Amino acid sequence: MTSAQATLSETFDLKRPSRSLWVDAWYRLVRNKAALVGMGIIIFFSLVAIFASVLSPLSPLEIHDGKGFLPPAWVKMSPTGKSGDPRFILGTDTIGRDVLSRVIYGARVSMLVGLTPVAIILIIGTSIGMFAGYKGGMVDNLLMRITDFFYVFPDQLLYIILMITLRDTAIGRLMNGLFLLFFALALVNWVGVARLVRGSVLALREKEFIEAARSVGIPDRRIMSRHIFPNVLSPIVVWVAFTIPRMIIAEAVLGFLGIGLKPTSDPKAFFITSWGVSMLEGRTAINDQPWILFAPSLCVGLIVMAFTFLGDGLRDALDPRMKGTF
Amino acid sequence: MIRFIIRRVFWTIPVLFFAALATFLLMHAAPGGPWDRDPGRRQVDPATEAMLNKKYGLDKPMWRQFVAYVFGDIEEGKFVCGAICGNLGPSYRQRGRTVQEILFSVPEGKPFWESRFGYSVRLGVLALLFAVLVGVPAGIISALKQNTWIDYLSALIANIGVSIPNFVIGLYLIIIFGVWLHLINVVPRSWSDPRVWFLPVLVMGFGTMAFTARLTRSSMLEVMRQDYVRTARAKGLAEVLIIVRHMLKNALIPVVTTLGPSLAFLIAGSFIIETMFSFPGIGREYIQAISNRDYSMIMGTTLLFGVMITVANLSVDIVYGFLDPRIRVQ
Numbered sequence: 207m208t209s210a211q212a213t214l215s216e217t218f219d220l221k222r223p224s225r226s227l228w229v230d231a232w233y234r235l236v237r238n239k240a241a242l243v244g245m246g247i248i249i250f251f252s253l254v255a256i257f258a259s260v261l262s263p264l265s266p267l268e269i270h271d272g273k274g275f276l277p278p279a280w281v282k283m284s285p286t287g288k289s290g291d292p293r294f295i296l297g298t299d300t301i302g303r304d305v306l307s308r309v310i311y312g313a314r315v316s317m318l319v320g321l322t323p324v325a326i327i328l329i330i331g332t333s334i335g336m337f338a339g340y341k342g343g344m345v346d347n348l349l350m351r352i353t354d355f356f357y358v359f360p361d362q363l364l365y366i367i368l369m370i371t372l373r374d375t376a377i378g379r380l381m382n383g384l385f386l387l388f389f390a391l392a393l394v395n396w397v398g399v400a401r402l403v404r405g406s407v408l409a410l411r412e413k414e415f416i417e418a419a420r421s422v423g424i425p426d427r428r429i430m431s432r433h434i435f436p437n438v439l440s441p442i443v444v445w446v447a448f449t450i451p452r453m454i455i456a457e458a459v460l461g462f463l464g465i466g467l468k469p470t471s472d473p474k475a476f477f478i479t480s481w482g483v484s485m486l487e488g489r490t491a492i493n494d495q496p497w498i499l500f501a502p503s504l505c506v507g508l509i510v511m512a513f514t515f516l517g518d519g520l521r522d523a524l525d526p527r528m529k530g531t532f
Numbered sequence: 533m534i535r536f537i538i539r540r541v542f543w544t545i546p547v548l549f550f551a552a553l554a555t556f557l558l559m560h561a562a563p564g565g566p567w568d569r570d571p572g573r574r575q576v577d578p579a580t581e582a583m584l585n586k587k588y589g590l591d592k593p594m595w596r597q598f599v600a601y602v603f604g605d606i607e608e609g610k611f612v613c614g615a616i617c618g619n620l621g622p623s624y625r626q627r628g629r630t631v632q633e634i635l636f637s638v639p640e641g642k643p644f645w646e647s648r649f650g651y652s653v654r655l656g657v658l659a660l661l662f663a664v665l666v667g668v669p670a671g672i673i674s675a676l677k678q679n680t681w682i683d684y685l686s687a688l689i690a691n692i693g694v695s696i697p698n699f700v701i702g703l704y705l706i707i708i709f710g711v712w713l714h715l716i717n718v719v720p721r722s723w724s725d726p727r728v729w730f731l732p733v734l735v736m737g738f739g740t741m742a743f744t745a746r747l748t749r750s751s752m753l754e755v756m757r758q759d760y761v762r763t764a765r766a767k768g769l770a771e772v773l774i775i776v777r778h779m780l781k782n783a784l785i786p787v788v789t790t791l792g793p794s795l796a797f798l799i800a801g802s803f804i805i806e807t808m809f810s811f812p813g814i815g816r817e818y819i820q821a822i823s824n825r826d827y828s829m830i831m832g833t834t835l836l837f838g839v840m841i842t843v844a845n846l847s848v849d850i851v852y853g854f855l856d857p858r859i860r861v862q
Contacts, residue, residue, distance in 0.1 A: 240691075355547055360796060362803055363837055367830075370822040371558045455697040459804050462699070463819060485703070496707045503703045511695035 234523035241519025247512035255313040262307035266478050267471055274302040275494050286494050296497045299487055308479050309501045315467055315480035319457040320450040323391035331399035336430055339407025356397045364394045365456055369465040382468045384477055391453050399445055406438040440524035447517030451510040458482040458506045481506050544842045555834045556598050559827055620832035625824045631832035652813035656798045659737035667741040671748025693742025699804045702735035732809045740794045748787050755783040785855055792848030796841040
């Protein structure tokens with residue numbers, strides 16, 4: 207090492223081990239307070255969903271005779287003239303089931319609805335988008351035409367048509383309608399990520415490092431997996447963070463309209479109720495026991511906000527140039 | 533520009549056609565039909581069913597039904613034009629009324645905006661107006677007063693509005709204003725009183741308002757740092773003129789482009805808001821039509837939604853072309 211190099215190294219601390227993009231992004235992310243709060247809320251609700259059976263104070267299905275419409279424990283006098291019972295912290299629903307336990311169990315469906323379709327779409331959408339962007343031609347044309355179609359039709363309209371028409375078929379009855387819900391959400395949303403990936407790949411394809419890789423004879427498949435894929439990963443991560451809450455909202459909307467998950471009375475079932483379903487149940491009792499409606503909608507609001515904060519943070523962390531834009 | 537518009541208009545035709553086809557196939561794949569008395573059991577007397585099917589042409593082959601619906605059919609030697617002429621067919625559930633009557637007709641002596649379609653359009657337009665009239669000034673003020681308490685307050689409200697889905701905000705507001713404070717009637721008896729429109733419009737427009745405010749703010753901040761703004765200031769132009777002529781004119785372009793998707797979002801978001809507030813618009817009618825298996829009603833309303841959204845997107849593309857000369861050159 208020459209003395210000049212040594213001076214440089216001392217002045218600029220070059221000996222420090224280099225940090226990868228992801229480690230850098232992580233440090234930027236944890237400095238963002240809103241993103242940290244978001245992560246905290248997401249971890250909290252994930253734990254609630256996993257340990258629902260341990261956490262819920264009472265059975266979400268047990269009907270307590272003569273205890274219907276109880277207000278939350280801290281209310282002395284409800285509109286129906288009943289007072290709160292400390293056993294039922296958030297009160298009871300129309301037929302005397304514990305609201306808090308139902309909300310806790312509802313977390314399972316909402317968290318899973320957020321994750322499962324996104325995981326499915328990610329695999330399908332990314333492969334199609336990469337292929338369309340890199341190869342172009344027929345697949346690309348077809349993809350863009352399908353995208354145009356989905357652009358004209360609002361997501362909710364398609365969910366509603368799919369859910370209602372296929373609800374009473376064999377597919378609709380699988381897993382209390384949860385399977386159909388996943389299917390509908392995946393079918394409508396795969397286009398988004400495919401289009402996003404296609405766009406990024408199109409821009410990357412012309413870059414020098416891809417040209418270099420091609421010129422030394424690396425096969426297309428390897429270029430796609432080793433050179434292009436790592437570079438489209440960050441927009442995909444941001445897309446995931448923004449899409450999960452959209453799925454949770456869609457479940458809540460469909461549940462609220464009475465066309466989402468079918469609530470079950472089977473105590474062995476893993477998915478008993480969802481926040482959307484609870485909201486629908488609460489809608490009829492809005493004057494007498496608003497907490498049946500308020501608690502699940504608060505949860506939906508919180509989890510969606512958490513994911514949005516995390517998404518904002520991830521976008522700023524992964525691509526600082528994008529900071530403050532949409 | 534003209535060629536661009538013509539191409540966009542023509543492109544919507546196949547899109548609407550495929551939308552109609554997809555809806556048609558899905559509807560017929562669903563178990564049950566429009567004649568079921570009890571939606572839970574889906575049973576109907578076979579003789580009655582055959583008679584009704586014959587009357588409404590549901591005994592014909594599927595492809596023929598579809599062609600007849602979209603283009604038209606020959607009935608008793610006379611050609612009856614289909615959906616392309618605006619004839620959306622008779623409703624199967626609300627006997628004796630056609631779909632276009634249900635969607636567009638108004639009670640005797642009432643103005644045209646009293647139809648279901650008119651109600652929905654009014655709600656959507658009012659929500660958009662609210663979003664723009666509150667969101668744009670809020671964004672401008674927070675950009676001009678960057679990093680003051682006004683900026684932080686508006687950023688907080690905008691973040692909440694963008695993050696929390698509008699129907700959840702709607703439910704909170706209904707519970708707070710309707711149930712706890714007794715300030716409003718959750719299900720109003722009449723929609724002629726302007727006060728009852730306040731909450732649905734607020735709920736529908738809130739998310740878009742927040743989004744518009746955030747976008748206006750970031751777009752303004754970018755424009756404020758441009759050289760031409762410094763030049764304008766250097767030649768001694770009044771601050772108001774700089775803001776209006778030099779900043780706003782450029783900063784609002786990205787805002788205008790989002791208005792089309794926003795309006796489309798507002799129209800589509802009407803299903804849940806209309807159901808929540810028992811609003812007499814097409815969104816709620818649509819939900820009911822689907823669960824009633826009212827085939828012609830579903831098809832008609834789906835097409836109407838498609839046309840509305842297409843028109844919303846198209847009009848914004850045109851406005852955008854006029855606002856930004858760079859687009860026209862391409």
